[in-house]
Amino acid sequence: MTRSFFARHPSVLVFIACLAFFTLLVTILSEGLGIGVISTSFVKTLGKTLCLCLVAIAMDLVWGYAGILSLGHMAFFGLGGYMIGMWLMYERTRDIVVTSLADVEIPPTPQEISDAIGNQIFGVVGSSDFPAVWAFAPSLPAQLALVVLVPGLLALVFGWLAFRSRVTGVYLSILTQAMTLALALYLFQNDSGLRGNNGLSGLQNLPGADTIPQSLISLWFLWGSALALGLGYLLLAWVVSGKFGSVIRGIRDDEARVRFLGYSVEGYKLFVFVLTAVIAGIAGALYYPQAGIINPAELAPIASVYLAVWVAIGGRGRLYGAVIGAAFVSLVSTWFTSGQVPPVDLGFYTINWVDWWQVVLGLSFVLVTIYAPKGIAGLFDLAAGRFPPRRHGAALGPDDGALREKEAEE
Amino acid sequence: MSTLLEVSGVSVTFDGFRAINNLSFQIGKAELRAIIGPNGAGKTTFMDIVTGKTRPDTGRVIWGDKSVSLLKMSEAQIARAGVGRKFQRPTVFEDQSVFDNLLLALKKDRGPFPVLFYRSSARDRERVEELAGEIGLADQLPRKSGELSHGQKQWLEIGMLLAQDPQLLLVDEPAAGMTLEEREHTTDLLVQAAKTRAVVVVEHDMEFVRRLNCKVTVLHEGAVLAEGGLDHVTANKDVIDVYLGR
Numbered sequence: 028m029t030r031s032f033f034a035r036h037p038s039v040l041v042f043i044a045c046l047a048f049f050t051l052l053v054t055i056l057s058e059g060l061g062i063g064v065i066s067t068s069f070v071k072t073l074g075k076t077l078c079l080c081l082v083a084i085a086m087d088l089v090w091g092y093a094g095i096l097s098l099g100h101m102a103f104f105g106l107g108g109y110m111i112g113m114w115l116m117y118e119r120t121r122d123i124v125v126t127s128l129a130d131v132e133i134p135p136t137p138q139e140i141s142d143a144i145g146n147q148i149f150g151v152v153g154s155s156d157f158p159a160v161w162a163f164a165p166s167l168p169a170q171l172a173l174v175v176l177v178p179g180l181l182a183l184v185f186g187w188l189a190f191r192s193r194v195t196g197v198y199l200s201i202l203t204q205a206m207t208l209a210l211a212l213y214l215f216q217n218d219s220g221l222r223g224n225n226g227l228s229g230l231q232n233l234p235g236a237d238t239i240p241q242s243l244i245s246l247w248f249l250w251g252s253a254l255a256l257g258l259g260y261l262l263l264a265w266v267v268s269g270k271f272g273s274v275i276r277g278i279r280d281d282e283a284r285v286r287f288l289g290y291s292v293e294g295y296k297l298f299v300f301v302l303t304a305v306i307a308g309i310a311g312a313l314y315y316p317q318a319g320i321i322n323p324a325e326l327a328p329i330a331s332v333y334l335a336v337w338v339a340i341g342g343r344g345r346l347y348g349a350v351i352g353a354a355f356v357s358l359v360s361t362w363f364t365s366g367q368v369p370p371v372d373l374g375f376y377t378i379n380w381v382d383w384w385q386v387v388l389g390l391s392f393v394l395v396t397i398y399a400p401k402g403i404a405g406l407f408d409l410a411a412g413r414f415p416p417r418r419h420g421a422a423l424g425p426d427d428g429a430l431r432e433k434e435a436e437e
Numbered sequence: 438m439s440t441l442l443e444v445s446g447v448s449v450t451f452d453g454f455r456a457i458n459n460l461s462f463q464i465g466k467a468e469l470r471a472i473i474g475p476n477g478a479g480k481t482t483f484m485d486i487v488t489g490k491t492r493p494d495t496g497r498v499i500w501g502d503k504s505v506s507l508l509k510m511s512e513a514q515i516a517r518a519g520v521g522r523k524f525q526r527p528t529v530f531e532d533q534s535v536f537d538n539l540l541l542a543l544k545k546d547r548g549p550f551p552v553l554f555y556r557s558s559a560r561d562r563e564r565v566e567e568l569a570g571e572i573g574l575a576d577q578l579p580r581k582s583g584e585l586s587h588g589q590k591q592w593l594e595i596g597m598l599l600a601q602d603p604q605l606l607l608v609d610e611p612a613a614g615m616t617l618e619e620r621e622h623t624t625d626l627l628v629q630a631a632k633t634r635a636v637v638v639v640e641h642d643m644e645f646v647r648r649l650n651c652k653v654t655v656l657h658e659g660a661v662l663a664e665g666g667l668d669h670v671t672a673n674k675d676v677i678d679v680y681l682g683r
Contacts, residue, residue, distance in 0.1 A: 270540065
C-alpha cells in the first residue's frame with residue numbers, strides 16, 4: 028500500500044505506453060507528417076476510435092464497476108458533440124459571410140452579419156433567427172464549458188430523480204433508454220433550434236484554419252483524442268483504485284449492505300453517473316469534429332446499446348477491457364460495414380456483410396455473455412494464470428477487474 | 438442504566454398482515470439481549486424498522502442520549518448514527534479481500550469526496566489487523582472474502598460491524614450453519630462486544646441463546662410475549678404454548 032500508484036497498478040503504465048506508441052506510429056505513417064501509408068480518412072477513423080474508447084471506459088466505470096447498466100450514455104456523448112458543433116458551425120459560417128460581404132460597397136452592420144449567418148445556418152429548416160440555445164455559440168470558451176455542463180447537468184437531474192426513487196436494474200436501464208430516445212426525438216424537431224434532422228455539418232473545417240490541410244488537422248485531433256483518453260484512463264484508474272472503487276464495487280455486488288455500512292448509495296451513484304456523463308460529453312466533443320457531422324440519429328437508443336456491447340465484449344470491470352472492446356468492435360464494424368469484406372456466395376443466397384454484420388455482432392455478444400463473461404480482456408487472465416475465487420455456488424455477478432486482482436495480491 | 442434505544446407502540450402492516458403489533462422494546466447502553474420467537478413473530482421486521490428499511494405505520498423509535506427519532510432517517514444515516522446490522526445470510530463483498538472489506542467498514546467519513554481522496558494510514562491498517570485478530574482472520578487478510586468458509590464469512594461480517602464501531606449491534610442468526618467450535622467463538626465475540634455496547638441477537642437455537650447467558654425477549658405475532666432470563670421465559674406458560682411446546 029505504500030508503493031506508488033503505478034507500482035500497484037502496472038496495467039495503467041502499460042496502457043499509457045501502448046497509447047503513446049500507437050499515437051507515434053500513426054503519426055509516422057500518416058499523410059500529414061509521416062510517410063503517407065495511412066490515409067487521412069483512416070487517421071480520422073482511428074482518432075474517432077480513441078474517442079469511442081474514452082466513452083467506453085466511462086461506461087465501464089458506471090456499468091462494470093458501479094453496476095448501473097446505463098443505456099443512455101451516448102446521449103451525453105452526442106450532447107458534447109452538439110455543444111462544440113454549434114461553435115464550429117457558427118464561426119465557420121461567420122468567416123464565410125464576412126468574406127462574401129467584404130466586397131460590398133457599404134460595410135455591413137453587425138446585425139446584417141448576424142442575419143446572414145442565421146440565414147446560412149437555419150435556411151434548411153426554413154428559419155433565419157437564432158434560437159435562444161445559440162446564445163453562447165460565438166464564444167469558444169462558453170461552448171467548451173457547455174460541453175461539460177450540459178451533459179453534467181442533465182445527468183445530475185436525471186440521476187437525482189432516478190436514484191433517489193431507488194430505481195435499479197433493468198428499470199433504470201429502460202429509463203435511460205427513454206431519456207436518450209426522448210432527447211433524440213426532441214432534436215429531430217426543426218424548432219428544437221439545432222437544425223432538426225439535418226444536424227450540424229461541416230464540423231471538420233476548423234474556423235480560421237482554411238490554409239491548414241485536413242491531413243494535419245486530423246493528426247491534431249488524433250493527438251487530442253489520445254491525450255484525452257490517456258488522462259481519462261489515469262483519472263478513472265485512480266478513482267477505482269482506492270476506497271471509492273471499493274465502495275462502488277460494493278454497491279454493484281450488494282447495494283443494501285453498503286447502505287447499512289452507512290454509505291449513502293444514492294450519492295455515490297449520482298457522483299459516478301455525473302462524472303461519466305461529463306467524460307462522455309468530452310469524448311463526443313472530440314469525436315464529432317473528426318466525423319464532420321452530427322445529427323439526432325447519433326443519440327438513438329441503439330448507439331448506447333452498442334456502447335454496452337463493446338464494454339461487454341471487451342470485458343467489463345476493468346478499464347483496459349473497455350478500451351479493447353470499443354477499439355476492436357468499432358474498427359471491425361467499420362471494416363464490415365464499409366463493404367470491403369467480400370460477400371460469401373452460398374449458391375442459393377449471397378451473404379452481404381454490410382447487412383449481416385449486425386447479426387454477427389449480435390451473435391458474438393450472446394456468445395461472449397454466455398461463454399466468456401470476462402470478455403476479450405479475460406484472455407489476459409488466462410495468460411497470467413489467474414482464476415476467479417471459488418464462490419461456493421453463489422452467483423458470479425459482474426466479473427473481476429485486473430486492478431482488484433493486483434490489490435488482492437498485496 | 439440509561440436507555441440507548443426505545444421502541445414504543447410500533448405497528449406495521451404488510452397487505453393486511455400485521456407483522457408488528459404494538460411492539461415496545463428497550464435496550465440499555467452496554468447490554469446483551471437475545472430475541473427469540475417462532476417464524477413470523479416479527480424478529481426480522483423489528484430489525485428492519487430499527488435500521489430504517491421498513492417504516493412503521495405507528496409508533497416511535499427513539500435513539501441515544503439526544504433522543505432523536507430514527508423514523509425520519511435513511512438507512513445510511515441510521516448506520517452512521519451508530520446502528521450496525523448483520524444479516525442472516527453472510528453478506529460480505531466476496532469480490533474483495535478481507536482487508537478491503539474491513540477497511541470499507543472502518544469508521545470514517547462516508548461522503549463520496551472524502552472517500553475519493555482517502556488513503557489508508559498506518560493507524561487504519563493497524564486497526565484492521567487488530568480487528569482481523571479479534572475475529573480470527575489475521576492470516577486471511579489478503580484473501581478474497583468469497584473464498585472464506587461460511588463460518589469465516591460470518592465472523593468477517595461481525596468484524597465489519599465492530600469496525601463500524603456502532604453503539605448498537607443487531608445480529609440476525611449469527612450461528613446458523615456453524616459448527617460447534619465456530620459457535621463458541623461467535624459467542625465469545627458477541628459477549629465481548631456487549632461489554633462496551635448494546636448487542637441484540639436474534640436466534641432460533643436455544644443452546645446458543647443459553648450460552649449467551651443474557652436477558653431474553655420472546656416475540657410472538659409481532660408483540661413481546663415475555664421478557665427475562667432464559668430459565669424464566671422458558672418456564673412461562675404462554676411461551677411454552679406458542680413456541681417451545683410445539
